Amino acid sequence: MILQLVELWESVQDFIHTGGNVLYVVALVLFVMWVLMIERFWFLKAEYPKLKKDIIARWDARADTTSWYAHKIRDCWISEASDKLDQRMLLIKTLVALCPLVGLLGTVTGMIAVFDIMATQGTGNPRTMATGISMATIPTMSGLVAAISGVFFSARLDVQVKREKASLADSLPHH
Template sequence: MYYLMGLWESIRDFMATGGDVLLFVAVTLFLMWSLMLERYMYLRVVFPKERKRIIAAWDAREDTTSWYAQRIREAWISQANEKLTARMTIIKTLVAICPMIGLLGTVTGMISVFEVMATMGTSNARLMAGGISMATMPTMAGMVAALSGVFFSARLAGQLKIARETLVDSLPHH
């Protein structure tokens, strides 16, 4: 329990050091990871059942060679692909937005530094350091969030592509 309390205090201190923009980075990161975890769960739990259902429906068809049957096959593959790749555009957009939010933190932190310099002069190094910290922390957090998102969303996209191709290979056309 003490470990969790210490962890929470560390996170709270980090968020306070980086300013309000870190909250936007955290919300974006949470949303991005929630969507990616949902896609991983769909890929591992729901899609295998969907795949079996489509293969069973295809195998149950008497006609698999006609033009009409091939269009049905393509429609089923297209529908499955649409379900597989749902929300991937949102995930990729969130990954791309993370560094931009971090840069927003840089700008707000530098504005804070300039305000301190304008009101207190350049002699108050402690206040200037706080503003510089507010400038660098969101940038770092945004970049870390984006890097984790880039790696895992690319891996997820590859797994989704393999799942689609496996489905296509499982529905033979003559």
């Protein structure tokens, strides 16, 4: 088991060495994005049902649900719940969009390395040029893979948030 972990770690280190230091930035953006998405899924499954139940109970406990003031209170509660549902969603979408851009930064740095090699050693050594090309392509691929993983799950989160907003509004009847 420990030997497998060591081999896995060495594989990751080789991959990062081949792709360059930009992969650390891609990994950081990916990590933050996934921590935020997991937190949002947890909020939707564990915390939000309690909040929704509390709002519905407060609405049902009101004697007046038909006046203009009651409708404004209802709208306020729905708005507060919507704000809590929307928390960090924009940041998640931004991080998803940032992943390929960070990968492109790796492309630029890798191409600079290729041009450096060409300037100092000429085009006669394909092995050294291949290293720079790897540094150019691997971060791009990594950024795209990170973005693809985030696109699917952030879209799913977005649908769940919209569904919960509509469900809460439907749960608070206005007469």
